[in-house]
Amino acid sequence: MSRLLSALTSGHALMPYLTASDPSSDSFLDAALGAIDGGAAALEVGIPFSDPVADGPVIQQAHQRALAAGGGVAATLELVRSLRAASGVPLVLFTYLNPLIAYGMEPFAADALAAGADGVLVLDLPPEEEPGWFEFLAGRGLDPILLDSPNTSAQRFGRVARLARGFVYVVSRAGITGTHAGASEGLELRLARLRSLCPLPMAVGFGVRTHRDVAAIWKDAECAVVGSALVDALAACPLTERRETARRFVAGLLRCQNGSDVSKEMTP
Amino acid sequence: MPFDLMDRPRDFGPFGGRFVPETLMAPLIELEEAFEDAWGNASFRLSFTSLLADYSGRPTPLTLARRLSDASGLAAVYLKREDLGHTGSHKINNAIGQALLAKRMGKTRIIAETGAGQHGVASATVCALLGLDCTVYMGHVDMARQAPNVARMRLLGARIEPASAGQGTLKEAVNEALRDWAARPSDTYYLLGSALGPRPYPAMVRTFQSVIGEEARRQFLAAEGRLPEAAVACVGGGSNAIGLFSAFLHDREVKLVGVEAGGEGPEPGRHAARFSGGSPGVLHGTFSYLLQDAEGQVLSTSSVAAGLDYPAVGPEHSHLFRSGRATYTSVQDDSALTAFRRLSALEGIIPALESAHAVAWVMEHGAATFGRDARVLVNLSGRGDKDMGNVGG
DSSP: OOHHHHHHHTSOEEEEEEETTSSOHHHHHHHHHHHHHTTOSSEEEEOOOSOOTTOOHHHHHHHHHHHHTTOSHHHHHHHHHHHHHHOOOOEEEEEOHHHHHHHOHHHHHHHHHHHTOOEEEETTOOTTTOOSHHHHHHHHTOEEOEEEOTTOOHHHHHHHHHHOOSOEEEEOSSSOTTSOOSOOTTHHHHHHHHHHHOOSOEEEESSOOSHHHHHHHHTTOSEEEEOHHHHHHHHTSOGGGHHHHHHHHHHHHHGGGGSSSTTSOOOO | OTTOGGGSOOSBTTBBOOOOOHHHHHHHHHHHHHHHHHHTOHHHHHHHHHHHHHTTOOSOOEEEOHHHHHHHTOSEEEEEEGGGSGGGBTHHHHHHHHHHHHHHTTOOEEEEEESSSHHHHHHHHHHHHHTOEEEEEEEHHHHHHTHHHHHHHHHTTOEEEEEOSTTSSHHHHHHHHHHHHHHOTTTEEEOOOSSOSSTTHHHHHHHHHHHHHHHHHHHHHHHHSSOOSEEEEEOSSOHHHHHHHTTTTTOTTSEEEEEEEEETOSSTTSOBOHHHHOEEEEETTEEEEEOBOTTSOBOOOOOSSGGGOOSBOOHHHHHHHHHTSEEEEEEEHHHHHHHHHHHHHHHSOOBOHHHHHHHHHHHHHHHHHHOTTOEEEEEEOBBSGGGHHHHOO
């Protein structure tokens, strides 16, 4: 069983997203380690790209800061190596396709695995277009992560389910990252349908801000993904406080794990 | 190398494809099916050709530019007068086709991107005609340098959304349009303005623009009794060029020349010449030639012509380039500005700065490339009123 699969299968998991090198290598590492301290079950590490079309303004700005700090594929893999040395938490590379093409798809797989990554999600590489690379990744022990969005047909999800490993990333609403707050209606039915087609854990993302959002997701899915809200909180705090800010933020979202204070809104 | 995207056949040789976030897959599949259904439908085709004729004024003329021919040292230079279509550029052809398709699909809200503003104006125009809500994304730098078109779009009832990230030009406008579409795919139709982006856009836009080449080929034969030595067009995304080239692809004796924006010079970031300075990559859903750095980050671009100021090129042009069927070259800003003035003074035709790139290349290189007896066809894709604020008298 892959490290990702075992980390998420038991449920009540939280997977924070951070853009690598935002706003510098050291500051990224501080925030990532803080998120791990706070109880993250896994981390999504974004590879900076000049044109992140699936992302809203908060994460677009993170990509710009990261690029200004020299971010890219090589720098991200170096950061993954550092995180892996410090922690056993599963790491998922979250990326757009073009930087991988420039790096080389096969060298990227080899180097990501060597650095200690556990999975790869390529936002703009749908199963119809991928050149047999997902199976290659899976064969090497790097989980290809695929997505389901609210308008993905059952037929297309069948293809997703055949290729996916680790978990399925369930986009809770149409749109870009960071724009909608709250859980979406119909998620329960949708997840039930997906489960009938795919045995993997489900991670629900887009619009997660509060522990109320996380608790709502945990009713139907193993894992909640938080991105923009965390990146936003970190962008607003002094660099010296990033580790503690990330720790408190993640721990705050997880507080509802025992169901004790689900109704209380967290204010990071 | 294993998993090289060049090894797999797509829409145009290895180029094209549909490299988009999952949320856009369903709307693109829906669009592809709707277009195929519409294009096979006689009444849709009739609506399209009727609007092209009765609303936009097609066919546009083919003008023998006698003084330009002399100044270029060529036997004849013919201009395909897309500047005379309604709204002043070829963009209206595609806007009419896609807006009719949107209406047929039951979409009520149109979004579009624009660089020079010509596609935005064409979209706003057709939306007014068909009673569709229209939002146009435009880079903030382009809004400033193409202000007359911003005013026109507003008059036509469109909402203009500034794209202020990055360098604030066409690339950022496309980014914002894609984000908008991902958020509201059910009621929104993305009216993409060039022969680029994910399938089915490149082939669909070519289909709607192929009227340019069909008319020009027929008109040229009627005027000269033979085909031209060469057909020349400027290439931003490449819709006016592919519209012209499409009619001549099987006429092997007709050389096809695409002219890109050479900007301020050949250094990275100072031009938009994708074939001399770029390499295959994925941007905005398609695999094609792209200006990028060694890490695969998209480079900034520069051109005096906002409509050519874009780091990627339509995927069919990449295929024509690799196969050798078309050649691609570039001219710099200063040459385009000179041609803008020369064509105005010689022929009484003020070209768009984009189209002036094609004219400039013919004036500077036509005779040396094709010989003094050559008869050359140039697509004058738009008129230059919009550029007066930048170019002056």
